[in-house]
Amino acid sequence: MITSYLALAAILFSIGLFGVLTKRNAVIVLFSIELMLNSVNINLVTFSKYGLVPGISGHVFTLFTITIAAAEVAVGLAILISLYRNLGSAEADQYDSMKG
Amino acid sequence: MGTYLLDFDWTVMAPELVIVITAALLTILDLILKEKHSYPVTKFLSIWAVGLAGYFVITGWGDSSYQILADTYRVDPFSLLFKGIFLLGTLFILLFSFAKKRINEYYYLLLTALLGAMMMVSAADLITLYVGLELLSISSYILVGIQKRKKQANEAAWKYMILGGASSAFILYGMSFLYGLSGSTNLYVIQQAVQEGLTSGYGAFVYLSFALIIIGFGFKISTAPFHTWAPDVYQGAQAPITTFLASISKAAGFALMLRVLILAFSPLFTTGDWERLVSPLLLTLAALSMIVGNTVALKQTNAKRLMAYSSIAQAGYLLVPLATMGMLLFPSMAFYLIVYIMMVIAAFVIVEQVTDATGDDDIRAFAGLYQRSPLLSLIMTVLLISLAGLPITAGFVGKVLLISNAIYTQHFVITFIMIATTVISYYYYFGIIRQIYFRSPANQNPIPIRWEQGLILGVSIAMVLGLGLFPGYLIQFLGEVDWGSAFQMATNSGR
Numbered sequence: 282m283i284t285s286y287l288a289l290a291a292i293l294f295s296i297g298l299f300g301v302l303t304k305r306n307a308v309i310v311l312f313s314i315e316l317m318l319n320s321v322n323i324n325l326v327t328f329s330k331y332g333l334v335p336g337i338s339g340h341v342f343t344l345f346t347i348t349i350a351a352a353e354v355a356v357g358l359a360i361l362i363s364l365y366r367n368l369g370s371a372e373a374d375q376y377d378s379m380k381g
Numbered sequence: 382m383g384t385y386l387l388d389f390d391w392t393v394m395a396p397e398l399v400i401v402i403t404a405a406l407l408t409i410l411d412l413i414l415k416e417k418h419s420y421p422v423t424k425f426l427s428i429w430a431v432g433l434a435g436y437f438v439i440t441g442w443g444d445s446s447y448q449i450l451a452d453t454y455r456v457d458p459f460s461l462l463f464k465g466i467f468l469l470g471t472l473f474i475l476l477f478s479f480a481k482k483r484i485n486e487y488y489y490l491l492l493t494a495l496l497g498a499m500m501m502v503s504a505a506d507l508i509t510l511y512v513g514l515e516l517l518s519i520s521s522y523i524l525v526g527i528q529k530r531k532k533q534a535n536e537a538a539w540k541y542m543i544l545g546g547a548s549s550a551f552i553l554y555g556m557s558f559l560y561g562l563s564g565s566t567n568l569y570v571i572q573q574a575v576q577e578g579l580t581s582g583y584g585a586f587v588y589l590s591f592a593l594i595i596i597g598f599g600f601k602i603s604t605a606p607f608h609t610w611a612p613d614v615y616q617g618a619q620a621p622i623t624t625f626l627a628s629i630s631k632a633a634g635f636a637l638m639l640r641v642l643i644l645a646f647s648p649l650f651t652t653g654d655w656e657r658l659v660s661p662l663l664l665t666l667a668a669l670s671m672i673v674g675n676t677v678a679l680k681q682t683n684a685k686r687l688m689a690y691s692s693i694a695q696a697g698y699l700l701v702p703l704a705t706m707g708m709l710l711f712p713s714m715a716f717y718l719i720v721y722i723m724m725v726i727a728a729f730v731i732v733e734q735v736t737d738a739t740g741d742d743d744i745r746a747f748a749g750l751y752q753r754s755p756l757l758s759l760i761m762t763v764l765l766i767s768l769a770g771l772p773i774t775a776g777f778v779g780k781v782l783l784i785s786n787a788i789y790t791q792h793f794v795i796t797f798i799m800i801a802t803t804v805i806s807y808y809y810y811f812g813i814i815r816q817i818y819f820r821s822p823a824n825q826n827p828i829p830i831r832w833e834q835g836l837i838l839g840v841s842i843a844m845v846l847g848l849g850l851f852p853g854y855l856i857q858f859l860g861e862v863d864w865g866s867a868f869q870m871a872t873n874s875g876r
Contacts, residue, residue, distance in 0.1 A: 294554060301547050310543055317550035324557040333583070334564025334574075338508075342566060345508050346553060349515045353549075356519055357542050360526050364535040373543075376536045379613045 286327040293320035307364070307373045311357050318350040389449040393441060393456040396434035396464055397499055403430035404492040411485040419485055427488045428475055431495070435468040446871040452567055453506035459867030462715060462859075463502040463636045470629045470722045471495045473840075476833040477730055478621040487527055494520035494625065498633035502640070507556045507566040514552070514601075514637065518545050521630060525618040537617025544610040548600030555593030558586045559645060568644045569870055576648035588658070591646055595662065598641075602634035604666045604700060605673040608693045612681075615689035616742075620733035623685060627692045627729070628722040635699055635718065639711075642703065644868050655706075663704030664795050670697030671802040678809045684732045684744050687809060688725070691768065694806060695721055698783055698799060707790040712859040713782035719855070720767070720775040720848060727841035728764045730834050731757060738828045747813055749822025757828055758817045760842050767845045769810040770803050775848035782856070 293316055300313025322343045329339025365371055391398075403426055410419050410426075438461055446457030471491065478487065493516060500513030522545065526538025560566060562583060563574030575587055599607035615623045642659075649655045674694030681687040699717060702710045734757075739746035751758040767776030780803065787796045830838070848855055 294550070297550070298547070301543060307539070314543065314546040314550065317547065318553065321550065321553045321557050324554065325560060328557065328561035328564075332561045332564055333578075336564045338564075338566050339560055342508055342557075342560065345512060349512065349519075352519055353515065353542075353546055356522050357546065360522065360535060360538045360542055363526065363529045364539055367530065367532050367535055373539075376539055378533060378536060379616050 283327060283331040286323060286331070290320040290323040290327070293317075293323065305372050305374050307361050307371045307376075310373055311354055311361065314357070315350060315354060318346060318353075322346055390447065391449070393444070393447050393449065394454070395437035395441070396468070397496060397503075399430050399434045399437065400492050400496045400499070403427065404489045404496065407485065407489040407492070411489070416485070420482075423485045423488045424475075424479060427492055428472070430492065431468055431472045431475060435465065435472070438465045438468060446866045446869075447873055448505065448871040452569070452870075453509045454500075454503055455505045455871055456503060457867050457871070458862050459636075459640070459711075459864060460499075460503040462862060463632065464499050466632060466715075466719055466722065467495060467498050467502075467629050470632070470726065471625075473726045473837050474621050474625050474629070476837055477624065477726065477733075479833050480733075480831055484527070487524065490520045490524050490527075491625070494524065495629065498629055501633050502636040504640075505568050507560065507568070507571075510568075510637065510641070511549075511553065511556065515549060517630060517633060518549065518601075521545075521622075521626060524622045524625070525614055527622070528619065531617075533617040534619075535617075537614045540610050541614045544600060548597045548607070550597075551593050551600075552597030555590040555597065558590035558593070562586055562590075568641070571645045572647060575645060576651075579648055579652050579654075587646070587649070588654075591649075591659070594641065595666075598634060598638050599666060602631055602638065602696050602700075603670075603693050604696050605669040605693060608670065608673065608696075611693055612686045612689040615692075616683060616685045620685075620729055623688075624726050624729040627688070627725050631692070631696065632718050632722060635703075635714065639703065639714070640867065647868070660704050660706075663700060664792070667697045667700035667704060668795060668798045670694060670700065671798055672697075675802045675805045675809075678806070681809070682743050682745075684736055684742060684746065684813075687744065687813075688729065688732065691806070691809075692725065694802065695768075697802075698780070701783055701792075701795055701799065702786050705787055705790040705792045705795070707786045709782055709786035709789065711862070711864040712856060713779070713786050715859050715862075716782055716852075716855060717779035720779045720845070723841045723844045724764055724767050724776060727760070727838050727845075728768065730837055731761045731764070734828050734830060734834065738826070739823065744813055744816055745820075747816040748820035750817040750828070752822050753825060754828045754830075757830065757838075760838050761817065762814055763842060763845060765810045765814055767849070769807050771807075773846070773849045775845045775852065778849060778852040778856075 297313045297316030301310055304310050325339040325343045329336055407423050407426060410422060442461055446455060448455040497513045497517030504510035504513055522538055522542045525541050526534050528534040559571050562578045563571045578587055603611040649659055671694050674690045678687055678690035681690060699714060702713050736742050736746045767774035770776045770780040784796055784799055
């Protein structure tokens with residue numbers, strides 16, 4: 282039982298990582314980070330039910346990560362909006378003015 | 382059982398409480414006062430809060446370790462020492478920031494970032510640790526992009542946010558496996574569970590979680606190959622924020638790494654996996670950082686990018702004692718961190734003033750500095766010599782401590798790499814010195830230095846030379862700190 286949940290989380294984490302590394306659209310990149318963080322939530326909830334030592338603290342941890350992920354994506358969107366205003370583009374591969 | 386909130390001795394949290402109350406107060410004052418009135422108040426209150434928190438850290442020094450809030454938060458010599466380092470560094474960064482007009486948000490976000498760093502070094506619980514880490518990270522993302530009309534600042538903030546967010550996800554994913562093994566978020570319980578897990582066939586989860594956490598921490602302290610964000614972010618952010626990231630944020634990352642690796646993963650020592658797997662892995666990261674940081678710095682012309690690559694290399698040096706362990710682990714890391722923070726803050730003050738006065742971000746801006754401001758060139762020369770690790774400066778003593786620890790633990794390959802890359806680094810540090818003394822200046826105007834910056838430079842240079850000539854006092858002090866207590870339960874624990 283626990284294996285399938287862990288596999289789901291691992292697959293979601295990998296998809297998220299793939300998205301962060303390869304996607305051009307900046308909004309998709311933000312979504313991918315959310316996907317990575319949410320796969321961790323699945324992991325935590327699974328462990329708090331089927332782990333070696335089941336307990337409530339996994340759920341509590343999940344509440345904290347959800348809150349912090351929301352704060353993080355709010356900041357991310359704010360940065361994206363100011364980038365869009367200055368550059369007129371939401372394509373992440375055009376944010377390349379600094380090199381070296 | 383039966384401990385309630387008010388049963389704890391809350392005075393141990395005084396430094397954090399001062400910072401959080403001031404940050405909240407400044408947020409409200411910013412809303413209700415006109416900017417003309419609130420700006421001087423903000424500047425004064427933020428300095429005052431950092432100073433008062435520093436006072437509480439000093440008065441709390443020497444007390445035995447104490448755990449509050451159901452063992453999630455602990456105050457011990459380890460965390461107090463790091464808090465002292467952060468507060469001193471932030472005091473200088475605040476003084477540095479006064480050189481230009483900034484918005485009020487800048488100051489209270491700097492305070493919340495400092496609070497995050499202080500929580501990180503005091504946490505004994507994965508949740509507290511993660512909240513502290515994210516408080517530092519999210520405040521830093523905003524601070525990097527605080528000049529919202531500047532393209533480079535936006536871009537730097539974006540890159541920092543994406544890579545920082547991904548690295549947080551890695552750390553969190555690693556932590557979730559630790560939770561799965563132990564059923565608890567407390568680091569001391571996790572230590573026992575990891576011990577049992579290694580002997581009862583759950584070793585794979587321990588290694589998986591270790592690898593994920595190392596990748597995440599590698600991003601936070603900018604070691605190669607996870608360093609790619611650092612040059613862009615350092616270049617795009619304002620100079621005091623760059624300094625904050627290079628000094629406080631990095632020191633907090635190292636403190637967190639020490640605590641988590643030595644506490645949660647200490648059972649790996651007893652099974653011999655540390656020598657077999659962990660130590661080579663960390664040494665590879667350290668060697669890569671030293672090599673990549675020092676060689677890529679050779680072809681940098683932008684002053685801030687050069688400093689970024691230099692700081693990647695310094696992260697490599699600092700990682701060596703953690704990988705090799707040994708008697709000098711804590712004293713050598715703490716000594717080098719203190720010295721490094723002083724050097725890097727003063728060096729960035731000069732870089733900022735010179736590039737600002739010349740209107741050029743390139744190291745060409747230093748051309749003929751000796752003819753423009755002889756005293757400033759002398760200070761910069763001493764700082765560069767210290768960063769390069771040459772004698773009579775504190776940087777030399779720090780490097781000697783790190784190298785002697787590596788030799789003492791019989792790691793000769795990494796010792797060779799440390800010495801070889803240090804020699805390579807002379808080339809780019811002396812490149813700046815060559816500009817200062819042997820190139821003709823664009824104009825003869827002296828570089829303007831405000832009194833706050835003069836104060837930072839004076840204190841840093843006094844420390845760099847003082848600790849270079851008489852390192853004994855600080856080394857003895859750091860040697861006598863009860864480091865071991867950071868890794869044992871406090872006596873007032875409820876468990």
